[in-house]
Amino acid sequence: MPENNKPQQVKKLDLAVRSALWLGTLRVSSGGVGTRAKKAPKGGQQSKGQLVDVLVARGRIVSVVPAGSLDVRAAKEVDARGLLLLPSLTDVHTHLREPGQEYKEDIASGLSAAAAGGFSNLMCMANTRPVNDTASVTEFMLEQARKSWPPAIGVGPRLFPIGALTKGLKGQELAPMADLKAAGCMAFSNDGRPVESTELFRRAMEYCQDLDRVVIDHCEDPWLAPAAGVNEGEVSSRLGLAGQPDIAEAIQAARDVLLAEYLGAPIHLAHISCEKSVAVIRAAKARGVDVTAETCPHYLALTEDEVAGYSANAKVNPPLRPRSDVEALLHALAEGTIDMLATDHAPHAAHEKEVEFDAAPCGISGLDTALCTTWELVRTGKLPFDAFLRAWTTAPCQRFGLPVNTFAPGDPADFLLFDQDAAWVVGPQTMKSKGKNTPLLGRTLRGRVVAHFLAGKSVLETNPTAA
């Protein structure tokens, strides 16, 4: 923090959040007095944390200091006693369904769920109708995002569209990706309809190298029981459902990292669900391949057993896997082999899921529950706090060039106050997304976002802690 920023700037604070509990390392000293705080203890032991004040001016972090250590007042004071401080999360994989399937979700409802769920940045996939394969569709999405947030509040979660890799996602011709980039696309993907031709996929990766954009691949061998929605294993065998083996994902992941290595190009692997893919990624990283990977909360919190009873809300692609894969994913996320978390938020209308299992579409609605589901992993010691932070904030933002709050001076003031103990029941009334399709329906989750600030402004309608 530059010297000349200190006392003068502090006098014009727009927002001060007082006495929030911060479990991470205090990265910055400030006010000319602080020293670097102690690092969180290693070995899986959770720091008990410390109480801090967060000072914000003009939408940015001025400083984070030990509670009460600076005697300054802000235009808006928030008492955060008893609440946990977290930076806003970034989700690099959502399906917002607009344009074309607004009955499932639209950009306004998706962003609303994101705000309530703790997300400041959202990347949305191109499988809309029409597909986001032309600049006008990208521009329409961005315009809808601008319009969807109430002007009185002025700021909502930021939308970063992902462009189609091929025209119409058909896997036959490259999409006009330079145009799409100019219109605002931050990455390119054929998510939902993986490119069958390895030749075309190679050319798409090369084309994106010139554009300095990362290709995101949905790893699924298009011939090996595609989109079955249930793992090939004990449960599918008993229920008489055609399952998809985990190698359908791992084979494609192996192809992708070999292509990335050969071309010297970056690749990002979406929604990794199994141990075999983790092994592929770990080996590739050891060779220096520019590969990153995400997994989703449902692959960490749920197993294939959710499908027993033919629960269509547990039908998702890739499918939920056995316990051994869950353990491997948690380990990979903690050690960094899997870089980040993403929701793969895939909202569907209730009537679309209320059909025979075979006839139901794949997908789980995730924006409303992702934070609580993954925080539960931290709370129960299955996921280190540092890995949680990295996976939801720095790793995705660095990979895709998105704004990120590390609570360093000048960072965007995107953060939330989280009541770790508040319990709530997942249901149609408590979810902001139009898509209520989650196997968590009816279950009690712990933790609630009670305040969420984006660029220093509250994005939640009700903010019980506002002074």
Added chain:
Amino acid sequence: MQWKHKDLLDISQLSADEVRHVLATAAYFREINSRPVKKVPTLKGRSVVLFFAEPSTRTKTSFDMAGKRLSADTFALAKSTSSLTKGETLKDTALTLQAMNPDGIVIRHAASGAAQFLAERLECSVINAGDGRHAHPTQALLDALTLSRRWGGDFAGKTVLILGDIAHSRVARSNVLLLNLLGANVRLCGPRTLMPPRLDTWPVTVFSSVAKAAQGVDAVMCLRLQLERQQAGLLPDLREYARTFGLSPRHMALAAPGACVLHPGPINRGVEIDSALADSAESLILEQVENGVAVRMALLYLYLTRKSPEAAQSGIPV
């Protein structure tokens, strides 16, 4: 025995005692079926919908006959004549049927889990007459009645080989559960391409050679081979299948003395079963059909009268 189940979805719902009760009840109705006048007034005034969303002749006829012999009114609803071909969802079909207040619905559907889907939404009893690859409990029960008559009711220590396309077979899944419940040992044999995954979690022994699998068994259940398996790339052709996995008298010579052959039908002569074997004394295929009507009478009786006080006095002596 007071019947406590609303629906029959799969064998896994039943205890061994309940299965024995079904078989004993069926044995009683079997006797009625041998009388000159086969109709009894037991279910007079009750209505049963036969909802067959997948082609079926024998199972549907069997249920139809079972209902009529108990004096129930049966109404057939086939997929081709129902709104399902007009794009109606299974949920809406279910709600429509519910509004007609039937006492029971018999469902056959191509999707695994369809019977459960219906049962969760309907107040009346749902009897699963086959859902996808998942379950065909009435077939397993009629197979059990057939074997029980052959073996004098004693399944303990008996070994049954189920032969053929296990992966796609609801008959196999239900029979594996039922035979184990009654104390029999189950062997499976078929080409690996037609075996379900994770058989290590099933209570069975798996063989890839029919000759080895047939060694000493007390019964063989052949499964129908669907001809579309060849197009799906699971088999080279029927000739090779028949030669490698078709059941022949040569295999039965390796089985235990008095071993019998079952087949859920309809059979492909010369494919999964040798034509002469199908007509031989060891073959119980036609007795299975006969027992099918009796088992379905027993099930309709148990499920449709479970809440009625008059059921106890209806004169069914079991």
